[in-house]
Amino acid sequence: MSHNPLPRFSRRGVLAAGGAAALGALVSACGGDGGTVSSAGGGAWTWTDDRGEKVSLKARPQRIVAYVGAASALYDFGVDQQIVGVYGPVTLKDGRPDPQAGDLPMSGRTVIGNAYGEFNIEKYARLRPELLIDNMFVDGQLFYVPAESKDKIFALAPQAAVSTGAVALPKPVERYAALAASLGADLNAPKVTQARARFEKAAETLRGAAKEAAGRGIKVLAASGSPDLFYASNPGKNTDLIYFKELGVDLIVPDKVGKDGYFEELSWENAGKYAADVIILDSRTQALQPKDLAAKPAWRDLPAVKAGQVVPWQPEPRFSYAGCAPILEALAKTVQTAEKAV
Template sequence: MRTVSRPRLLPLAVILVLAALSACSSTTHESTSNAAASEESWSFTDDLGRTVTLDRAPTRVAGVNDQIVPLMHYGLEPVASWGYSAIEDDARFDDLDTSGIEQVGTAYGEIDLEKLAAERPDVIVSEVYPTDEKGTIDTTQPDYGFKDLAQQKQVEAIAPVVTILLGGDGADVVDRTTELADALGADPGTVAKAKKRYDAASEALEKAATANPVTVTSLYADSDGVSVAKAQDDPALQLYAGLGVQFFEPKPEGYYWGNYSWENAGQVGGDMWLLQQAGYDSAQLKKQPTIAGNAALAAGQIHPWVSAALDYVSQADYMEQLAGWITDARTVTD
């Protein structure tokens, strides 16, 4: 459950910055999916149907880490970001030059508004997740990465927020993320090169899945038990499933996760596991009596489930790895 705290009052200097930024931009709500920029103005309609209009094309972009990574892969240089960890602890930034990025938050929901305002962003990029398999968006809750609606409104006073929906078909989300990068001035050559590699990685994964149809399980485990992801509810997993990867389907009902207590963890199947790194590792799993004898675990067919960003570069990286793991895996379950 989210807690709502009283908004922190901003100092006069920051208020003046916010006023200046608000004066040169406006946000309207429309139902169209996108709008083209012109020499005099710039506009973009996000996945919540909000059209952000500026009097010129934005050059200073800030946002949540998950959306900053794709922009950097497409040749853009964001000025500020925040996330659930520091940039140096986020492996997605390892091959990127982050020297020009001001970190304004290194824990979920913590954003230094004064630092963010000082970077004078023209636009801020955020994301939102659906709450059910129908793609419902809970408008009573803030976008991902914000502590609450009050904090999000303070950020929106600094610069207009563009929100990308991380739900539905994964290939569509990748394309949509690329559309935003293009609108923000991504280098066309960089994007074209990334798309070519993405297409090649997709083809390689499809060939691997066809040649060796092992069952893959994506899961998270901690002291409470094991949670198995439902591929149809995760855009990236849905992307891989569309290329032929067979995923283990958990029996427990619910959106996104099928949750197993440790008493029932022996029901989790699959020939190869993708293990989310935030939870238990293989050694810790082997200490759990109900799962220690699992065939995939015993065979050592355990690989990291990386929350790769939904852009051409990030997905190409992970699909290449996944194709290799599937090729090397063997069927260990009935």
């Protein structure tokens, strides 16, 4: 798989709503275009997702099945018991949690698929789902829901999609915060407010580090490797890269991206097309890592590789303050310490 959030085999500024009060206002204003909060004693629950589709239930959903990245983001905001099932990259081959799982405990939750193309409809039906929640990297397409069986899946429960492509990182974080609040989470809980403060501080740290690094001419390439191709990622498409660029990171923009706009495919003979001082490299299990790429002369010849300035990149972040703050902190450290390699 490429660094593109879409599996290859299937195919501004700091937070606009920083602070618990602003998030509370965001949630309460969502009656028409985001969602309404059910009362503790019951009552109707509605949510308009990022496809523009409105979900209306007689009560707040208590049996939610979600893409694991969506589930872990909701968990960071305080949604727990309602999540009865997950799908997507839940565990690694060695049994450890996939980074997408974050801090989400799996005990008591049914895993209905652990890889792309795996979605056990029978297990899903037995869970009696009231709501399906997923990321949406391409308009209208729920991530990791197999296209060939989506009609059967969608017939079993309504869905809520959060746009996680072509928007800056704070936007999906805010949307998951608002969705979590509508599901009963307390955005004023210390766990949430502390994570938000860390995120905001990390964003400002990265802004300062990026400005200093840009002044020294440090250029960064987001990339992914496969046996046959080297992928140069488009910072105008990936939600995290959009935000990094807004904060001042000098990210290289490939000039011949594919139809979905996420990356440019380069043969290994042309891997040096974009000279970068730093490479942030797709760290997901489906992408080749530096140890896997070491045998390729074209990889070894890249200036950033020669300089030892290749760092891990998670192209599909966990869309919560807790999930994103460490990413901003790590990138700030990277650009602060980077030296010219080109």
